[in-house]
Amino acid sequence: MITVQFRKGDEVFSEELPENTNLVVRTGIKKFPWPHLRYGCGMGKCGKCACQVLDGAAALPEPNWKEKKVLEGRLDEGLRLACQLWLQHDVTLTQDGVSVTPPKP
Amino acid sequence: MTALMNPDEFRAALENAIKGRSANKSPFSIAWATGKLSRAHLSRWAENHYHYVGPFADYLGYVYGRMPAKYQEAKDFLLANMYEEEIGGDRHTDLLIRFAEACGTTRARVQDENNMSATTRALQSWCYAVAMREDPIVAVAGLVVGLESQVPSIYRRQTPTLREKYGFTDEEVEFFDLHIVSDEIHGERGYQIVLEHANTPELQQRCLKICEVGAEMRLLYTTALYRDYVEKDLSLQELDLAA
Numbered sequence: 001m002i003t004v005q006f007r008k009g010d011e012v013f014s015e016e017l018p019e020n021t022n023l024v025v026r027t028g029i030k031k032f033p034w035p036h037l038r039y040g041c042g043m044g045k046c047g048k049c050a051c052q053v054l055d056g057a058a059a060l061p062e063p064n065w066k067e068k069k070v071l072e073g074r075l076d077e078g079l080r081l082a083c084q085l086w087l088q089h090d091v092t093l094t095q096d097g098v099s100v101t102p103p104k105p
Numbered sequence: 106m107t108a109l110m111n112p113d114e115f116r117a118a119l120e121n122a123i124k125g126r127s128a129n130k131s132p133f134s135i136a137w138a139t140g141k142l143s144r145a146h147l148s149r150w151a152e153n154h155y156h157y158v159g160p161f162a163d164y165l166g167y168v169y170g171r172m173p174a175k176y177q178e179a180k181d182f183l184l185a186n187m188y189e190e191e192i193g194g195d196r197h198t199d200l201l202i203r204f205a206e207a208c209g210t211t212r213a214r215v216q217d218e219n220n221m222s223a224t225t226r227a228l229q230s231w232c233y234a235v236a237m238r239e240d241p242i243v244a245v246a247g248l249v250v251g252l253e254s255q256v257p258s259i260y261r262r263q264t265p266t267l268r269e270k271y272g273f274t275d276e277e278v279e280f281f282d283l284h285i286v287s288d289e290i291h292g293e294r295g296y297q298i299v300l301e302h303a304n305t306p307e308l309q310q311r312c313l314k315i316c317e318v319g320a321e322m323r324l325l326y327t328t329a330l331y332r333d334y335v336e337k338d339l340s341l342q343e344l345d346l347a348a
Contacts, residue, residue, distance in 0.1 A: 025286060028290030042189065043283040043286065045195065
């Protein structure tokens with residue numbers, strides 16, 4: 001099991017989840033981190049599920065081609081797309097102040 | 106008389122109904138997984154697959170219209186599923202066509218219904234019949250739990266193969282990648298609806314039966330893909346499947 005923390009304002013929501021968890025999939029079926037996590041297309045295009053990784057970034061897999069395309073230079077700010085991440089380790093995330101405009105096709 | 110199953114028992118029974126008739130061991134699936142299909146074979150697959158999955162929102166539209174208004178959450182799920190298939194991001198069938206074009210066929214050939222086999226036409230017709238005629242909860246069991254929820258596990262195996270053995274680029278195989286997320290959501294929501302609303306032994310048994318039939322239809326479709334397009338180039342012996 002892994003521990004996922006989701007910070008929103010002054011609140012911290014936390015839950016133990018199975019490894020290989022995708023937070024957009026979970027939100028889509030109305031489980032934690034629903035209703036806190038914003039997401040849109042679920043296919044790495046719209047950028048709505050972009051999160052800042054506050055802790056655990058080093059253990060995440062390398063960004064895939066969709067994250068590189070949508071987040072462009074913002075990967076350096078610690079942003080990742082939740083829909084593209086299958087989590088294997090503990091992680092702390094927030095969407096506070098995160099806004100991503102995807103590049104035009 | 107069969108007793109009403111609790112949600113855990115019913116879920117396990119649904120999973121077993123699907124698992125027993127998986128298409129994963131069919132010659133076409135094995136040829137795909139072992140990198141033995143040609144791009145021409147994959148083109149024929151795409152030209153057929155388009156007519157099976159392309160109308161998915163149409164199938165769900167019929168179920169939506171017949172789903173009782175009191176099941177509002179189920180109706181909302183069907184609507185969201187249709188939206189996500191068609192206009193939530195890239196249209197899913199456009200991504201299938203992108204893959205098809207990378208295989209060497211064309212958008213026109215993929216969209217031309219004359220290029221699907223009789224068996225694919227049968228699968229498509231079965232999906233329409235289920236959507237139009239079955240109890241809407243049984244239809245969700247057949248189309249969403251029985252068919253759509255199986256997609257992530259299939260594509261999770263097939264996508265790395267497409268990159269590593271067939272040499273496709275990430276963008277060319279995006280159709281397969283996106284279904285790992287969207288169909289996980291759709292499949293699980295489908296389970297939630299069926300577990301909640303199949304609330305009599307009779308309805309539960311009908312849901313189980315339609316999952317079995319759906320899996321059989323999918324196996325029939327996959328088997329026909331091998332017979333119609335691949336067998337002449339690749340024998341069962343070459344796939345280590347001869348009896």
